[in-house]
Amino acid sequence: MLETKSIQEILNSLKVNQENGLTSIEAKKRLEKDGLNKLPEKKKQSRFVLFLKQFHDPMIYILLAAAIISFVVGLIQSHLDLSETIIILAIVLLNAIVGFVQEVRAENALEALKKLSAPTCFVRRDKEVKEIKVEELVKGDIVILESGTLIGADIRLLTSFNLRTDESSLTGESLPIEKDHKIVFSSAVGVGDRLNTVYMSTPVVYGHGEGVVIKTGEETEIGQIAKMIVSENEQLTPLQKRLAEFSKL
Known part of the structure; x- marks a missing residue:
């Protein structure tokens, strides 16, 4: 609910002076405490390994065992019927394909979000403007915002001059949003209505201004989307859910 706080209240809570910015020593302490300002990610695997991973599940082992037993029993009883075996194997393969597609889509979505990140930005530290890695x-960092740059974190505006940003990646709004640092809301508002705040991975399309970083990494709005993608990637497929329910009976 930082959109309901005045500029001075936010600067006080973050223990920073707008004119001087943070000291390098203080910035280092905060970086060690909060970690790097980057989106959550998963260890990348080859497509082949990703596909094989779909079979690494106790419930899949049960189905494969059932297929083998069905095949062996048919051989012993001398009336081999492959229909049951084929159906079971088809179900296992379909489950693997569904899981594989889910994980590939999640990986692609995360990669797309990463491409929206800028490599560097300009901040005020030690009473001077410096270029640092995003x-x-x-x-608490005081960030300089210029037209044509990608915003490196969620930022509460301190000054704004005809500042407009493109928030289509967050809200779906196709038109640039005009921002105003002077606005203070009386109650919490949605992401698309926070006219005194700009967001990580959204570009400045017009104007310029300054702001103070209020959220970094996975705490940012875009970071929450990335986190959700990662968690969805870890969800069970419909077949795995059914088998898990069946195993409890």
Whole structure:
């Protein structure tokens, strides 16, 4: 609910002076505490390994065992009927394909989000403007915003001059949003209505201004989307859910 706080209240809570910015020593302490300002990610695996991973599940082992037993029993009783075996194997393969597609889509979505991140930005530290890596941004950093740049974190505006940003990646709004640092809301509002705040991975399309970092990494709005993608990637397929329910009976 930082959109309901005045500029001075936010600066006080973040223990920073707008004119001087953070000291390098303080920024280092905050970076060690909060970690790098980057989106959550998963260890990348080859497509082949990703596909094989879909079979690494106790419930799949049960189905494969059932297929083998069905095949062996048919051989012993001398009336081999492959229909049951084929159906079971088809179910296992379909489950693997569904799981594989889910994980590939999640990986592609995360890669797309990463491409929206800028490599560097300009901040005020030690009473001077410096260019730093975006991943080194910390809460309380005073960031310089210019037209044509990608925003490196969620930022509460301190000054704004005809500042407009493109928030289509967050809200779906196709038109640029005009921002105003002077606005203070009386109650919490949605992401698309926070006209005194700009967001990580959204570009400045017009104007310029300054702001103070209020959220970094997975705490940012885009970071929450990335986190949700990762968690969805870890969800069970419909077949795995059914088998899990069946195993409890």
